[in-house]
Amino acid sequence: MRRISRDTITRDTTLCMSLSGRPSNLGTRFHNHLYEELGLDYLYKAFTTTDLPSAIAGIRALGIRGCGVSMPFKEACLEHVDVLHPSAAAIASVNTIVNESGVLHAHNTDYEAVVTLLTDRGVDPATPAVVAGSGGMAKAVVAALRACGFRAVTVLARNETTGRALARQYGFEWHPAPDGQRTGLLVNATPIGMAGGPGTEACPFDLDVVRAADTVFDVVAMPADTPLVRAARAAGTAVITGDEVSALQAAAQFVLYTGVTPTPDQIRRASEFSRRT
Numbered sequence: 001m002r003r004i005s006r007d008t009i010t011r012d013t014t015l016c017m018s019l020s021g022r023p024s025n026l027g028t029r030f031h032n033h034l035y036e037e038l039g040l041d042y043l044y045k046a047f048t049t050t051d052l053p054s055a056i057a058g059i060r061a062l063g064i065r066g067c068g069v070s071m072p073f074k075e076a077c078l079e080h081v082d083v084l085h086p087s088a089a090a091i092a093s094v095n096t097i098v099n100e101s102g103v104l105h106a107h108n109t110d111y112e113a114v115v116t117l118l119t120d121r122g123v124d125p126a127t128p129a130v131v132a133g134s135g136g137m138a139k140a141v142v143a144a145l146r147a148c149g150f151r152a153v154t155v156l157a158r159n160e161t162t163g164r165a166l167a168r169q170y171g172f173e174w175h176p177a178p179d180g181q182r183t184g185l186l187v188n189a190t191p192i193g194m195a196g197g198p199g200t201e202a203c204p205f206d207l208d209v210v211r212a213a214d215t216v217f218d219v220v221a222m223p224a225d226t227p228l229v230r231a232a233r234a235a236g237t238a239v240i241t242g243d244e245v246s247a248l249q250a251a252a253q254f255v256l257y258t259g260v261t262p263t264p265d266q267i268r269r270a271s272e273f274s275r276r277t
Contacts (some may be wrong), residue, residue, distance in 0.1 A: 014042045015062075016257050019055060019077075020070035023048050026221065027068050029274040030250045034262055037269070042258065045098050045154060046245035049073075056080040060102055067097040068250075074108075074136040081106040091143040093136050096247065098256050110137060113248035114144035114219075117240050123215050125149035127184025134162035137219050138189035146170045150185075178209055186213040193218065193226035203227040211235040221246035224275070247271035 018027050023046040031044035041156035042065070049055040052073055057080070059067050069077055074093045078084070081097060087108040088094045096107040127150050131141050145153050153172040157163025160176065167174035186209065192199040203210070205228065210216060216232035217240040224243035232239045251267045254260070262270070 008041075009043060010041075012041060014040075014065045016042060016044045016066040016068075016071065017059075017064055017089045018044075018046045018068035019073050020046065020048055020068075021072045022070075022223070026246060026274045027250060027253075029276075030247075030270045031254060031257075033270045033273045034254055034266060036138075036259060037266060038258075039220065040258055040260065052076055053080055056097070056104070057098055059097060060104055063099065063102075065099055066253065067099075068253055069095050069097060071136050078106070080104070084166070087111050090147065091139045093139055094251050095140075096256060107252075108140060109249035109256075110140040110245065111144055112252055113245045114141055115147055116248060117244060118144060118148050118215075121215070121238070121240060123148075123185055125151070127187035127214060128152040128154075129187065130154045130156050130178070130183045131187040131189055132156045132192075133189035134159055134166045137188070139166060141187055141189045141217075141219065142166055142170050142172065146172075154179075154183075177207070182212050183209065185217065186210065186215070186230050187217040187219070188226075189219050191220070193220045193228055195222045201227060203231055207231055207235075210237065213237055215240065218242050219245055222275070243271060243275070246274075250274075270275035 028044050028046045035042040056077055066109035066275055074095055077094050081104040083105045085107045088106040089107060091111055091220040094106040095110050106272045129145055129150055131138055155163050155167040155172055155174045158176055163174045188204045190204055191197050192202050210231045215238045218226050218228045219242045220226050224241050229239055229241055247267055
């Protein structure tokens, strides 16, 4: 197994990176773990920036192979890439840039991961769904629901401007607060419940709403066991967790960067390693 050290990093080592307003170790640990396990001469490093155009120009100029993109840069980087692939074009949002000999290709593996999870779990598209949030991840979820055939979807957002715009874009409804109707699929696409945030111990939905749902989907990746996930499991409700989204989207990025497809066990081990404290 290749060990990443000063001795193994050379001028030939391929560099991948991420850009985020709040860099974390999730992607760094996930990708570097797989590079090591698979013996690949790659290195992954997380960054933030106050100069996005220059940062993306640096990806091109320095031959950086790939870049994961997180908030608040997912939409702002659109004008700086060269090729928009269907997953990114579907939601006008980028979470992955791949540098092909100086040509920057944009993808959205978050969108792909949500579609995969909804399909693999057999969530019935005839069921009504509520999505809390109107940011970049909410857009990926709403677009994925549309692609999977859902038609009765409500975007739940306190921000009327972004909430209405997101709902209108995909032909759905917007509400500022729950209207008391039963919901089959309940999705949290807000930061509520995220470690280190102001709402770490909060649940984005009332408990009676959680108990009435058939499936609860929380896109928060850290921690995997959010207050919403705990409430859903206590109610015996089917759950899709944010760590599942995180692992799937990161694995898809890994394939785009390296051309190597890890096994499910390798992805699981990398995901588990990325969450160790």
